[in-house]
Amino acid sequence: MTTTAITPQVRYGQLPSGDRYSYEIWGDLTTGQTPLLLIHPVGVGLWRRFWQRFCLAWCAQSDRPLVVPDLLGCGDSDMARRPYSPQDWAAQLSHLLRVEIQQPSIVVAQGALMPAAVALVETAPDWVQGLVFSGPPAWRVIERKQTAKQQRRLWRLFCSPLGWLFFQYARSPFFLRRFSRRQLFAQAEQIDREWMQLLAEGSRKQASRHAVYAFLSRNWQQGWGDRLAKIPQPTLLLFGEGASSISRDGRTEDARDRLQAYAEVMPCNQGQILKGRNVLPYESTADFIAALNDFCGNYFTAQQFNDAVQ
Template sequence: MLQPSTTISAHMPASSYTWRNYSCAYDRLAPTDTASGVPLLLIHPIGVGLSRTFWQRFCDEWYRSGQHNLIYNPDLLGCGDSDLPQIAYHPSDWAEQLQSFLQTVIKTPVVLVVQGALLPVAIDLIHLQPDLIRGVVMSGPPARTLIANPTPTWRQQISWNLFNSPLGNGFYRYARRSQFLQSFSIRQLFATADAVDAEWLAMLKEGSRDLASRHAVFSFLAGFWRQDYTVKLAAIAQPSLVVMGGEASSISRKGKAETPDERLQDYLTQLPKGEGVKLPGRNVLPYESTAEFVRAIAPFVQKLETV
């Protein structure tokens, strides 16, 4: 654990705040006219080259579609323009970082929008600061069994030690090559190869330029996020929208292929105020199916403005 700009939105250069003596970057986006409604707090995925820039297409489309909410788009520690210390990152660390962000920068309730397997960060944040979370959008969450059956701590630590070595350094240099990034994206993330465009690859290439960005990625690969969140998930009192890709892919811990419908239903049976929707696409809907994703979540966000 840790120790103590677009033509349709007012996109200022990244701002920063300090958390535990680390500098953490974020964007505060606003429509060109008057902002209104509940702000959005975006939680980007973790992966080679990924940071808050993952959400840029979504932010542009959000305002292009006529929405007026402020958007707060932070870089998690270890990613993007935030500090990149060589430490093992746990979901609770990033949740505490975002709790500080809520308390010191935003200071008002938000709707969380979280991508993929960073869902445990959102779950921890909701339980740390429930009064500042109005609702949550879960985009392409992982198979629920992955956050119900914890990976043993000793195995996580062995994996981290392996990654946090010269071997891991060499692997990261290999993984940030354009050929690997393209192949992985086609195999694991997008529904069609054509969707893995030059903009996506350039974003990953630029985001992985600093080798220190590997520590967050290796923390994710070590499986620190694979804990038992069953009780916390079932205790979420806020309205929750699960957005699943129609071609979402996953393999359960038992090796059984899981259909998108099965995964969606699995979450809805656990969430007290859950609802769900399927969209075209696979595992990175805010990027791959941006317009459809915005249309799907905008009514949910609007309903929360009257709560």
């Protein structure tokens, strides 16, 4: 990857609870352009640097600023032994927008962290001007609700010595490369040195395992279908053409099936299918940027920004 002179500002915020979190600012927040707030996925080794390839390419061609936080439990943010939920992360993001950035944003959520963006809309609707969902889960998965009892049982299991052993194995280059090939990327050659270094650095802190355990405990699976139907903000749905799964009736669901399922429920949306599979900002950066530019150009001009902050 070609290096550039673009250097983000690293800042820190503190919640009323005392939890501290880190975030980056790419660009100038005073340009009059509604910033993009980027929500990284949660998994072994994943943190805000997931977005770095996208950020470098974006800033080379756009003056719209980027806000890139580490979610609690990840990266350089505080890491408590806590079953983090979408509501926990939404409270962090609300604080970031209201107290630190002091501007509404277009929220871009990767993968199964889409519920954190939806929870943010529910708790701080005036601070979210638009939404972009990159590779959200199949509709049947996002609609499903895991019971609190099931979540507690899984959390206790992952917090046991067995869970600790699993995390040690999951941090290995062998597991990370195999998982990336089987679940994330369309092409094996895209699992490059940069990607593996990102995961190695992100998983170095043992305490980061608790955010992973929280995610694997399905705390995010709360039956979001009806709540997605109530979102009034303009929403862009992006799916990789290689995304697929098997439905309960045994039928293969491809990207078009997923897009149609969301589009039939969400009242204010547009959607595209891009090259790639499940990590579009990383594996199909140019196409992802083009889709975001079109979306922002249609809905978020400088005049709209000025109207919003007056």
